[in-house]
Amino acid sequence: xxxxxxxxxxxxxxxxxxxxxxxxxxxxxxxxxxxxxxxxxxxxxxxxxxxxxxxxxxxxxxxxxxxxxxxxxxxxxxxxxxxxxxxxxxxxxxxxxxxxxxxxxxxxxxxxxxxxxxxxxxxxxxxxxxxxxxxxxxxxxxxxxxxxxxxxxxxxxxxxxxxxxxxxxxxxxxxxxxxxxxxxxxxxxxxxxxxxxxxxxxxxxxxxxxxxxxxxxxxxxxxxxxxxxxxxxxxxxxxxxxxxxxxxxxxxxxxxxxxxxxxxxxxxxxxxxxxxxxxxxxxxxxxxxxxxxxxxxxxxxxxxxxxxxxxxxxxxxxxxxxxxxxxxxxxxxxxxxxxxxxxxxxxxxxxxxxxxxxxxxxxxxxxxxxxxxxxxxxxxxxxxxxxxxxxxxxxxxxxxxxxxxxxxxxxxx
Numbered sequence: 001x002x003x004x005x006x007x008x009x010x011x012x013x014x015x016x017x018x019x020x021x022x023x024x025x026x027x028x029x030x031x032x033x034x035x036x037x038x039x040x041x042x043x044x045x046x047x048x049x050x051x052x053x054x055x056x057x058x059x060x061x062x063x064x065x066x067x068x069x070x071x072x073x074x075x076x077x078x079x080x081x082x083x084x085x086x087x088x089x090x091x092x093x094x095x096x097x098x099x100x101x102x103x104x105x106x107x108x109x110x111x112x113x114x115x116x117x118x119x120x121x122x123x124x125x126x127x128x129x130x131x132x133x134x135x136x137x138x139x140x141x142x143x144x145x146x147x148x149x150x151x152x153x154x155x156x157x158x159x160x161x162x163x164x165x166x167x168x169x170x171x172x173x174x175x176x177x178x179x180x181x182x183x184x185x186x187x188x189x190x191x192x193x194x195x196x197x198x199x200x201x202x203x204x205x206x207x208x209x210x211x212x213x214x215x216x217x218x219x220x221x222x223x224x225x226x227x228x229x230x231x232x233x234x235x236x237x238x239x240x241x242x243x244x245x246x247x248x249x250x251x252x253x254x255x256x257x258x259x260x261x262x263x264x265x266x267x268x269x270x271x272x273x274x275x276x277x278x279x280x281x282x283x284x285x286x287x288x289x290x291x292x293x294x295x296x297x298x299x300x301x302x303x304x305x306x307x308x309x310x311x312x313x314x315x316x317x318x319x320x321x322x323x324x325x326x327x328x329x330x331x332x333x334x335x336x337x338x339x340x341x342x343x344x345x346x347x348x349x350x351x352x353x354x355x356x357x358x359x360x361x362x363x364x365x366x367x368x369x370x371x372x373x374x375x376x377x378x379x380x381x382x383x384x385x386x387x388x389x390x391x392x393x394x395x396x397x398x399x400x401x402x403x404x405x406x407x408x409x410x411x412x413x
Contacts, residue, residue, distance in 0.1 A: 003055040004099075007106035010113065014323035019052040019114050036075045036087060052114055059107060062100055063126060066092035066148065069133030071100050073147055078168065078236075079205075081220030081229045088150040094138045095146065098172035098179075101130045105177070131178045139183060143190040144169040146206075155217065156206070162213040165194050166206040167237050174244035185248060191241055192253060200294040201260050201271065202286045203238035206231055209289070226289025228297060233286035235261060235304035239311050246315035251331045254316060261308065263296075282308060317341070317354075318391075325375040328364070328389050332356055346380035350387050357390030364389050 010016060027045035031038070049057075064072050066086075071077075073086035073093035085091045104127035111120035138144045146156025146166040156166045170187040173179035179187065195204040209231025210221040223230035242257035259265050266272055266279040277283055277296035282305040285297035313319050317339065318330030332338065338355040357363060364371045365388040376387060 003058050003107050003110075004103050006051060006055050007103075007110045010110050011106070012321045012323075016113055019050060019110070021051045022048045023051050023054055024048050025054075036083065052110075052116075055107060055110075056119060059103065059123065062103070065133075066090055067152075068092055068137040068148060069129065070094060070137065070148075071096040071130075076218065079220065079229055081218055081223070082147065082155075083218035083220075085147050085149050085155065085217050090150040092148045093146075094134065094144055094156070095166070095168045095172055097130055097134045097138065098144075098169065098176040101127050101134070101178040102172070102176035104130065134173075134178055135180070135183075138169070143187045144173050144179070144183075149215075149217075153215070155215065160213075160215065162208050162210045162215055163206045163217070164208065165190060167191050167195050167204070167241050171237070171240040171244040174247050175240065184244075188241075188244055188248060188250075188253075191244075195241070196253075196257070196260075197288070197293075198256075198260065200286075200288070201266075201275075202233040202288050202294060203241055203257060203260060204231055204288045205229055205234040205237045226293070227287055228285045232288040232297070235282060235284055235286070235302060236307055239304055239307040243307075243311050243315045246311070246331055249331070251333060254331060255333045258311065258316065266296075281305070319343075322375075324378045326350075326378055327375045328352065328354065328391075329362060329374075330354055330389075330391060332391065345378045347382045348378075348380050349384045350376070350378075351384065352376075352387040352389060354389045354391065357392055359390075360392050362389065362391050 006019070009018065025045040025047050026042040028040055028042040062071060066072055067090070070092040072089065073082065073091045073096060074089070075083040075087050076085075077093045077096045078099070079095075086093070104123040108120045108123035108127065111117070111123060134144075140154075140157050142158065143165050144156070145154055146163065146169050148154055154160070156163055156169060158164055170191045173187050174184045194207055197204060206229075209225035210217060211225045215221075220229050226232050228234065238257065238261050242254050242261065245257060246254035263275075263277075263279045263282060266275040271294070272279060274294040275286075275296050277299050281299050282302050283296035283299045284302035284304060287293055287295045287297065316331050318328050319341070320327040320329070326343065330339075332354075336356070338353065341350075341352040341354065343350040343352055362374055364374070364376055366376065367386055
């Protein structure tokens with residue numbers, strides 16, 4: 001995550017100086033053989049290296065591969081509840097393969113900008129190997145598998161009795177760009193079919209939940225079926241699914257998932273009676289099975305809030321900042337006349353009006369003049385500017401429920 005966040009920051013801001021910032025390390029003893037984790041108060045190492053070198057070390061450590069050419073899952077990847085899948089050092093993670101591919105692709109660009117073409121090439125080569133392994137081994141027929149256990153058992157396959165499908169392998173096959181066009185669309189169609197539950201307002205992480213089957217993935221199995229990671233909605237993953245649908249250009253499903261995830265959509269009395277938690281902050285999880293299906297879990301303390309913000313601003317409203325270029329390629333929903341955005345860039349304010357157009361191309365007008373490019377070039381001249389963006393609207397989009405027809409937003413660099 002450090003390498004991905006660093007690459008994203010550099011891509012958005014064009015600030016390369018951060019890569020040279022000296023950063024210290026924490027220091028503690030290595031894990032003993034057979035030891036999964038330990039609690040201690042770490043010391044501060046005398047070693048300081050640049051942020052760039054921290055990222056390089058993290059990437060190199062993550063290049064450890066298993067028999068299918070995929071990253072080792074160890075005692076858990078993003079889903080730390082799967083802590084027994086690879087505790088012997090041989091289990092592999094399909095999701096981590098897609099995530100690692102994205103990290104390598106993004107950091108190859110960062111390394112090149114930093115003047116390290118050798119490591120940029122290493123990242124690109126490793127990404128290509130990872131992509132080939134994913135396509136050769138991870139496809140299950142209608143979706144991507146989740147992992148392999150130490151003993152070679154597969155997880156997230158149609159042949160499993162529990163956890164036949166896991167959403168994050170599917171969403172990250174799209175978000176990483178690693179999967180083929182055909183497979184990514186098939187995978188997300190499987191998410192829609194098996195994991196999206198409009199009746200309870202939940203987007204499940206996996207299905208069926210672990211219960212009494214033979215698989216022993218870890219402490220995730222200790223949760224009641226349908227609760228938290230064990231087959232409930234874990235909202236990080238639900239947001240990633242929405243972002244993946246948006247990446248595919250699927251307005252209908254992307255907006256529908258936002259409506260399901262957005263806590264403000266729970267203001268209807270009947271839903272509040274089921275949801276039970278605050279309708280104005282993100283819930284980390286939502287229960288997925290009766291008798292508590294649709295009930296919110298813990299609130300206030302979840303990183304899914306930040307992902308939801310990015311889902312709305314970047315994936316749906318379509319704002320993508322790259323250095324001094326602002327790309328605006330929204331996925332407008334049916335019935336929306338557009339939105340107005342006030343974007344502050346230093347001491348400069350851009351008043352941006354986005355409207356559906358009648359042509360097949362995006363058009364941007366700056367202060368009344370048509371630009372011959374598909375991005376707004378930002379300039380901190382201290383003035384106020386008027387921008388009009390017209391864009392084509394996708395067909396077969398749903399009406400948006402629970403939203404004003406016009407959105408006013410203020411964003412600042």
